[in-house]
Amino acid sequence: MPGTGPVTRSTLRQQIADALRDEVLAGRLRPGRAFTVKEIADQYGVSATPVREALVDLSAQGILEADQHRGFRVPEYSLADYRSMLEARGLVTEGMFRALTAGHPAFATPAGDPRTAAALATVRRRGEEAARAAAAGDLTVLIGYDLRFWRELSALFGNPHLGDFLDRLRVRSWVCAVQHLLRLPELRGRLWAGHPDLVDALARRDAQAARAVVAAANAHALTLLEELAAG
Incomplete structure (x- = not known):
């Protein structure tokens, strides 16, 4: 997630959301794939807060959905x-x-x-x-x-x-x-x-x-x- 200026929590949140959205749209994150905030935070080497905010944003857009047992997952649309x-x-x-x-x-x-x-x-x-x-x-x-x-x-x-x-x-x-x-x-x-x-x-x-x-x-x-x- 390269940037040209200081990375604030807000921009980091958007960068993570954009990256995950691209993964879903490219089919690299398959339907039903579940993950936790910690998994994504570890993957990108960032703190949990911007990751959680990004995942909540993507859930509001229907790109992800909240899973009470695993955190979040890619929805399976019919x-x-x-x-x-x-x-x-x-x-x-x-x-x-x-x-x-x-x-x-x-x-x-x-x-x-x-x-x-x-x-x-x-x-x-x-x-x-x-x-x-x-x-x-x-x-x-x-x-x-x-x-x-x-x-x-x-x-x-x-x-x-x-x-x-x-x-x-x-x-x-x-x-x-x-x-x-x-x-x-x-x-x-x-x-x-x-x-x-x-x-x-x-x-x-x-x-x-x-x-x-x-x-x-x-x-x-x-x-x-x-x-x-x-x-």
Whole structure:
């Protein structure tokens, strides 16, 4: 956990939380894996306090869950959990798309407005990187760019609470999806790569097309996970 300045308890807490989140999202901490505060503190060579705080933070996000016998463990999410997460995400994105059609300030400027164009260009770059990672079957890179893509896209709507809520939902749904996707020996060509299509739809102020892109992404992921669970 390298840093460029003094490491305070607060930054150490965040560094530990980020490192453990990455381990879960990469599938290196498997579902059901349990551990204590002491184990993690010993692993990172730090005191128990920032570790406990980091683990509590991750539990609040649904990345870990408290285990009264072992301390904390990686949750085992079902397909029913995943469907519920998709439904919750859909309610949030539907609100975003309704705001788009209602003339939300982020999209109410002329199509050629440099501020809007610059913001969408940044989101597009994340989407293109996500699409490349998906095509290559690089799940870890895809997850990183997908989360950044949606954080930056949500920021266009100017509501940090909406962005934070959607980010937590997407992280949690990735935690669930990874548990199934790692059963595939080869992910190349199996992952959804349509992020740039969503940016195109938003650039055109076409909420209906944006809804269709998100629906296609959700259907693709759910179908793949259902196949894996069945086979």
